Amino acid sequence: MKLPSFNNIGLRNKLLIIYICAVFIPITLTHIVFYNVTTNNVKTQKMSDLSLSVEKISDDFLMAINDAVGISSMMYTDYELYTLLETKYRSTTEFIHAYHDYYDNISKEVPLYSPVRSLTLYTDNETVLYAGGVKKIDSSVRSADWYESTELMRHSYPVLTRQRGETGKLDTFSLIREMDHYHTINSTKKIMEIKLDHGLMRNLFHDVTFQGDLYLLNGEGTIEYTTNEHIDWSAGRFPYSPADNDSDHIVFEETFHLQYLNNWKVVGVAQEHVLMEEVESSRNFILYLALINLVFPSLFIIYMTSSLHTRILRILKHMRGVEDQHFELIEGAQYRDEIGELTQAFNRMAFKIKKLIKEVYVADIQKKDLELKRKQAQLSALQSQINPHFLFNVLETIRMRSMLKNENETAKIIQNIASMLRKSFIWGKDWVKVEEELYLINCFLEIQYYRFDDKMQYQIEAEPEALHCLIPNMSLIPFVENASIHGIESIKGKGLIKIVIKKVHDRLLCEITDTGRGMDTAEYEQLLRSLEEAEDMGEHVGIKNVYYRLKLHYGDDFEFNITSESGVGTKVSILFPYKEKE
Template sequence: MRVYKFNNLSLRNKLLIIYIFTVFIPITLTHIVFYHVTTNNVRNQKMNDLSLTVKEIANDFQTAIDDAVGISSMIYTDYELYNLLETKYTSTIDFIHAYHDYFGDISKEVSLYPSVHSIKLYTDNDTVIFAGGINKIDTLVKDSTWYKESELIRSSYPVLIRTVGDSGKHDMFSLIREMDNFVSKNSTQKILEINLESGLMSSIFHDVTFPGELYLVNDKGTIEYTTNSTINWSERKFPYDSVTLPGDKIIFEESYNLPYLNKWKVIAVTEEQVLLEDIKGSRNFILYLALINLVFPSLFIIYITSSLHMRILRILKHMRKVEDQNFELIEGVNYQDEIGELTHAFNRMASKIKRLIKEVYVADIQKKDLELQRKQAQLSALQSQINPHFLFNVLETIRMRSILKNEDETAKIIENIAKMLRKSFIWGKDWVTVDEEIYLIKCFLEIQHYRFDDKMQYQINIDPEASKCLIPNMSLIPFVENASIHGIEPIKGKGMISISIKRENDRLVFEVNDNGQGMEKNEYEQLLGSLEEVSSIGEHVGIKNVYYRLKLHYSNQFDFSIVSNKGIGTTVKIQVPFFEHKY
């Protein structure tokens, strides 16, 4: 995967990136955030205002009902009124006197509460006169909707219910309550009905500013009142769940937990777009402000960056001419900024190069030639270093075993030594195939196997494609020698040397692995660091010899690594370009 670095980008792209990240994105994000914050603030303020409006409506409705409940509680606990309706009168005159003595005072309470329209009493006492606010509980009353719907709970607490109003529709709200406070003398049924003003609901729900529809819903989910003109709430029962609400609706709810309003709700429904009407006017202002904040800084930055870009491009153009040995000077005004100093420095450099090139060129060529000769001499010197200790040890081993044992193997081991000596002293051939190198390695390993018997085991795996690849002469065997001498020989148990040579795309990968004594981490790190010290060979002659020759042949196109663990073993891995031998 290609990795893009900032320093590899052109100056124009860098300036563009600087503009985008320091001007365009910050200003754009600032205005976007400003717009959203403003929108959210307006929306939250609107939501708060509408919520307060709904609470006000709910409180006004509750206040009106509380007035009626207060009157009902006063009448409910009035023993004299209770006795008026409970007494069995012997004559009409007796009831009339009792009625005028008390009920007239009850009617005066209505004027103190503007939300209450009238008070009615119902009884099944046949000795009273059914007039002046007192009504008979007959079959017609018992069959009425309000009587049936309040029958189960009006004896426990007041019941708010819709009754038939002056319009003939169920548009009047009444508070119904059973008057059974004094149970010991409860021989007749007595019911209190407090009717609320017909315009009360309209004044509560319509005289407020709410941009939507309002619903008063009872505990059964039925709409008792609504400002939605499409719903005939006074003519039939209309479930709230059947109302079609807008898609972007926002709903406010205020619930009641009072016994006489248990689970009743005031529900307000509005649309999302209503909340954002106030922000629409400022949207264009925000847009124009954003454009102004973008255009003027952008034009100024473009002017400055264009000047920098063009002047740097002019310097770059002349520097590219230097590659073709054209030392043309940069003409124009010498400004005092950094680019001007760079232009002046380039002109000085070009002039100095013109003057010195003739003086230095010939001497430099001679110096390079001497350096090349020195490298060649160093290579020859490196190739001429042979460690004689190994040959002495092998020959001494053969001699001693030949004396002590009468074995045919001696001839074979001497033959392998002869092959190695012939290959080692033929230095005129710089490049050999992998097969030729492996041939030499096998000779060495056979000798080691002869010396150490079963202690020294080895295996060689060669990719058929890699066998004809060209490599520098004797570039692999020093690592096999180190694996044997420094890795396997010092240990007490059996050792194994594994050699793998394979082709991976256009690379030849060589790997030597042994399970010998290994090295400490600081030891092989010091070895790797010493490979860069070209001035002297010092220790590890074989490894340094190979490393320097690989560097001379491949420059920086080869990879060399050593990984070692004390008591576990060492792995050497070399990767070089794949050059196939052509016959």
């Protein structure tokens, strides 16, 4: 594969490529990599910190629950407590003595566990006194939320549940356990309730460094507690939906696999843009550093390359002036580097050209001027050739009309002839408008119509915007003349001459069509060959005259086409450049 060449690239673009490849791209990529590495490192560290925060919350929560479970386990196996609750007392005084003897020890141990707020014992023993932490299992207790929700599980292990507190909201956490370790003949139903401290959850979940929302979920995925201010967790039981988190959130989870906290979870939800706050705060610093690294090298490169670029542009400006025949010398100090030597060489060249221009260039101009004059003389000769030929045919028409019909209509013909003579003799104008040419054509066709009567019909269709286009003088009428005399006159029946002139994009299309005798193949090919013989006019003087004049005026910037078929007719198409000014 051929490698691209830099020799065709301008100096300014080369310097720009050097700057982009050697300065801009490396520095930009370096800062992008630095920014991404810093971002990833900070994000990883933040993720680790948040994960540790959630893990610490989980550990603290589990430790608090384990304290309550430890109390429940101690009392679950306390035989004296079973005896206290199952004994059938003969009097209230007897129960009070037994209660004080037992609770003196319990009241000393329970306060040692800070997560525990109170201990409540429920029993259906009718002989005990329902006071001082002992309550009766009645219909109101059996209909309570905590009683029904823990009935199936509290026989096997302690159950952590949430129940309504003093405010009527579900904001109180309790550990419920069925006391069925010992069975006697007089066994009664006994339930132990350990209420956790009211501010325990707030202390565990709010006094942390986790930047986001925390959720405590039970095994069924219901929110038991949350720091999300938009969720009033104490007003009911709301399911947790991960779909509520948008793509900007990151979720951390810690799951408990203990029997009494089966599949409970601590879920932390943090917004990713919060994790990136430290990176965002340092973004301006990185931006300023990048600008400094870009601006100073850029200014240095501009300073170093200005002596190259500015001086080369000055040389290029003077060299372009040479194209317009301006040979001014480059003024200024003469430097000794390569550009300075190039400047001196240009000055020597310009001085020599000024010296030789009078000897060579002026002579060449004189030669071209003579050639131009020769072309103009040839053009004048071609224009002069058409007059006798054309006037001969017109006068012959008048003569034949006068001989065949001795009518006053001849006056009309003579009027048209006079108009044509006035137009044809104005050769000082090389260019005429289409409407002027059409006026001459119309005069000629009226004369021919008088000559042939109904044998010849004609149509002229010209677009209004085409009438103001300039074309060479008498460049269409010779074809109309040929169509009438050599086309329609030679047939026995009637014939039609149709002239169409219209603008096609930025060109002028002129079509002259007749339904005359046409040309056979040999005659048609001979006509085409004759158009290439520029020196000898020979036959078809009118056609060749127009063709050569068009070549002199337009060069190759026009299209000329003739199609003809014997017995069908001839069509001439000319496509001029459209212009309204010479």
